[in-house]
Amino acid sequence: MLGNSTDSTKERILSACIRLLARLPFSRITMNDVAGESGVTKPMIYYYFTNKQGLYMAAARAMLVRARAELEKILAQDLSLRETLVALGRGRLEVIKREPELVRAHLSLLLDPGIREMISSLQDELADLHRMILPAFGRAVRSGEIRSDFDFELAAKMFHGVLNAYIVRVIHGHLAPDELPDPEDVANILFKGIEARRGVQP
Numbered sequence: 001m002l003g004n005s006t007d008s009t010k011e012r013i014l015s016a017c018i019r020l021l022a023r024l025p026f027s028r029i030t031m032n033d034v035a036g037e038s039g040v041t042k043p044m045i046y047y048y049f050t051n052k053q054g055l056y057m058a059a060a061r062a063m064l065v066r067a068r069a070e071l072e073k074i075l076a077q078d079l080s081l082r083e084t085l086v087a088l089g090r091g092r093l094e095v096i097k098r099e100p101e102l103v104r105a106h107l108s109l110l111l112d113p114g115i116r117e118m119i120s121s122l123q124d125e126l127a128d129l130h131r132m133i134l135p136a137f138g139r140a141v142r143s144g145e146i147r148s149d150f151d152f153e154l155a156a157k158m159f160h161g162v163l164n165a166y167i168v169r170v171i172h173g174h175l176a177p178d179e180l181p182d183p184e185d186v187a188n189i190l191f192k193g194i195e196a197r198r199g200v201q202p
Contacts, residue, residue: 013034014062057122059105075133081136088133092163096167155193166180
């Protein structure tokens, strides 16, 4: 819980923004919608966030901060690369079951042209989320878990891309949440191409 009424009000407004972004294109969301969804008056919303752009910039940053914190929690554990990928995959795929609105809103940050252009200054931070896993690949090479003769960043993008493809299918109703793959199977497929071979130097 946040510590005071100001933070609590901001949290209500930002949570309302995320719920709306999960249901509507950014261009169709109005400040009246935000007021109705949050239960906070429009003058109070403008007091805290100035305009719609500032409000959704704050919402986007709040989602990024949360995603980074969850990723850092996994990466701080003493795990092999395979275990790290499984944990990351499980986290990504489980959240679609627990908080589908949050996932839909996060996808809007990536795919909705209206909001992507507005938050262009955050695109580097979005890209950094994917790059945070790269040091784990380096450690895996040094430990002999994987080979070194491949592009770590490409492998990380492929892993995230597979997870995103499944998430999009669930969001659009083409796949039921209980039909999502086991994250261990996803990690194992990637490892077939990068794991160190016995008797071969990584």
